[in-house]
Amino acid sequence: MISEKIKEKYDQAPHAPGVYLMRDKKGKILYVGKAKDLKKRLASYFVRKDQPEPKTAALLALVADFDLVVTQSDQEAFILESNLIKKESPKYNVLLKDGKNYPLLRIDMNEPYPSIQRVRRIEKDKALYFGPYSSSKSVNQTLKQIQRIFKLRKCRDAQFKNRSRPCLNYQIKACLGLCCNEVDPVEYQARVKDAVLFLRGRTREVIKKLRLEMAEYSAAQAFEKAAQARDTIFAVERIMERQVVVCADGQDRDVLGLAWKRDRAVVTVMQVRSGHLINTTYYPLDLGFKDPDEVLAAFVTQYYEKAAQIPGFVLFSHPSDDMDRAEARLNEVADHRVHFHSPIRGEKKRLGDMARLNAKAELEKILSREEEARAGLTMLQHLLGMDRPPERMECFDNSNLQGKDPVAAMVVFSGGRPDKNAYRKFIIKDIDHQDDYAYMTHVLSRRFRHDREDMPLPDLLVVDGGKGQLSMAVSVVMELGLEGMFTLAGLAKKDADKGEKADKVYLPGRSNPLNTAQSAKALFLLEQIRDEAHRSAITFQRSRREKRGKLSVLDGIAGIGPKKKKLLLTTFKGIDNIRKQSPETLASLPGITPAMAENLLQVLSELKFPEN
Numbered sequence: 070m071i072s073e074k075i076k077e078k079y080d081q082a083p084h085a086p087g088v089y090l091m092r093d094k095k096g097k098i099l100y101v102g103k104a105k106d107l108k109k110r111l112a113s114y115f116v117r118k119d120q121p122e123p124k125t126a127a128l129l130a131l132v133a134d135f136d137l138v139v140t141q142s143d144q145e146a147f148i149l150e151s152n153l154i155k156k157e158s159p160k161y162n163v164l165l166k167d168g169k170n171y172p173l174l175r176i177d178m179n180e181p182y183p184s185i186q187r188v189r190r191i192e193k194d195k196a197l198y199f200g201p202y203s204s205s206k207s208v209n210q211t212l213k214q215i216q217r218i219f220k221l222r223k224c225r226d227a228q229f230k231n232r233s234r235p236c237l238n239y240q241i242k243a244c245l246g247l248c249c250n251e252v253d254p255v256e257y258q259a260r261v262k263d264a265v266l267f268l269r270g271r272t273r274e275v276i277k278k279l280r281l282e283m284a285e286y287s288a289a290q291a292f293e294k295a296a297q298a299r300d301t302i303f304a305v306e307r308i309m310e311r312q313v314v315v316c317a318d319g320q321d322r323d324v325l326g327l328a329w330k331r332d333r334a335v336v337t338v339m340q341v342r343s344g345h346l347i348n349t350t351y352y353p354l355d356l357g358f359k360d361p362d363e364v365l366a367a368f369v370t371q372y373y374e375k376a377a378q379i380p381g382f383v384l385f386s387h388p389s390d391d392m393d394r395a396e397a398r399l400n401e402v403a404d405h406r407v408h409f410h411s412p413i414r415g416e417k418k419r420l421g422d423m424a425r426l427n428a429k430a431e432l433e434k435i436l437s438r439e440e441e442a443r444a445g446l447t448m449l450q451h452l453l454g455m456d457r458p459p460e461r462m463e464c465f466d467n468s469n470l471q472g473k474d475p476v477a478a479m480v481v482f483s484g485g486r487p488d489k490n491a492y493r494k495f496i497i498k499d500i501d502h503q504d505d506y507a508y509m510t511h512v513l514s515r516r517f518r519h520d521r522e523d524m525p526l527p528d529l530l531v532v533d534g535g536k537g538q539l540s541m542a543v544s545v546v547m548e549l550g551l552e553g554m555f556t557l558a559g560l561a562k563k564d565a566d567k568g569e570k571a572d573k574v575y576l577p578g579r580s581n582p583l584n585t586a587q588s589a590k591a592l593f594l595l596e597q598i599r600d601e602a603h604r605s606a607i608t609f610q611r612s613r614r615e616k617r618g619k620l621s622v623l624d625g626i627a628g629i630g631p632k633k634k635k636l637l638l639t640t641f642k643g644i645d646n647i648r649k650q651s652p653e654t655l656a657s658l659p660g661i662t663p664a665m666a667e668n669l670l671q672v673l674s675e676l677k678f679p680e681n
Contacts, residue, residue: 083137086141086142087104087140088104089111091132093133101153107137171189172200174212186223197377199268217304218267218308220260267308270321271342272343335353335354335432337424339423362388362390369395449594461481462529467505468607469503477495477511478494482594482601513542560575560599637655
């Protein structure tokens, strides 16, 4: 049943193209959609005769209001929808990685010795960008290939300028060691250009170029360089052997395949360069309010706005009414003509089917993992005597170094899987001695007293430890007046010396651990969230310790007092950025003399920091 407010707005909605924004009771945008006819589209949500699918019904139950923006055309509505999604990142729209940027590779050809670096966004700096890659694993594999074949430097500019001896990459022959060795800039630039061709899928051109170089070196009796060119040719050829030839015409194209089931979808992007399949990536999506045939167009708009290179041809496994508008939108931002096509026969149809089948296989893997997690939640419900499976689980852990710099981490599992967007980190202040009870009181109080409005209560709170730690958590929960609002459980490590075979699960008011012999999946789920909380807390504590260690180096430098230290850090945003400045730039700050600037840079250049 819709509210009077929504009914009144619906009655006034026009039969015109435009965009609608669905909001919750706090006014937050839940979903942005477009329509050729706003009245008809809204009717499909608010005045439909049949019952909507369960997920759509659940989403509509959250909608307390909506706004309309009327546009002059379908294309204008499509562009406005895209811009609003990018700006607002609504929870129930099709979003790539919840709005986060995928990793890319960057090479600045304007430098004498360009490096290859991982970045998260494309800047307007005239550098070359490659990607996006779907995961850190895929970008790391590409970086590893580049280092092994072309031996480009990977270190950042500050590290490159301040090294006194070659790093480990030189020792394992993955870099020329140009930070300390004499390397001809022309020769190095040639390697960089070969790497660029390789990243663009032009492996045949790379081999042809290297063979000419090898012949020239041999004729000049530069046999060592000829041997290096030969070894590079062999390495590139081995990569080519693993690349499947999928198209005989030798064209560059991307092939996008879509598979969906229930409220989940996967888009596969197959990158074909010179007829070779050089990369296949998978992008899991929630359908939200979108129909499956709208997903590809919504995906394409976001994907190619972040892509470093856009091929001239993009094939799709499924047609979509929005594809013409997506193509027009992309051609506004691309520097060349891009053609969209959903083939119905021939070799291109075979490529589309291949992408679709890959997407289907990946979707089945995802759903299988989710079903496995769901089975673990059901088993955990029965083990702990809960009235429903714990959809939201939280676990806390603290970390300190001999009582110093205590911190804590909260991890969240939703539906049995890590929900990293919901993780929280806490800096524990005003406790200068090791006291686990004080830490727990401090953190749980902040979580359930101050952050309660910003996040839902958990169904299950997992405590790392046995009866003692669990009793402390129960006391804190009772002090906060939250008794009975969620389930608590303690997880203690097994004592191998006593012959224990598995970790132990405790419940409040029960002296003996639960029998988990028939609940392996439930126990594994508890161990997962406990270990993830431990990892998160230790990582946070270590990063704060390293950051403080870096910042404290300024304290021992002659002439740099608290005011100058604050000025330097405020101006340059960190030690690494200070090290990159010239003496003249530092001396331009009030109170910093040229001699002081020279001394500061000298001290920082001699210090060893962990590499990023």
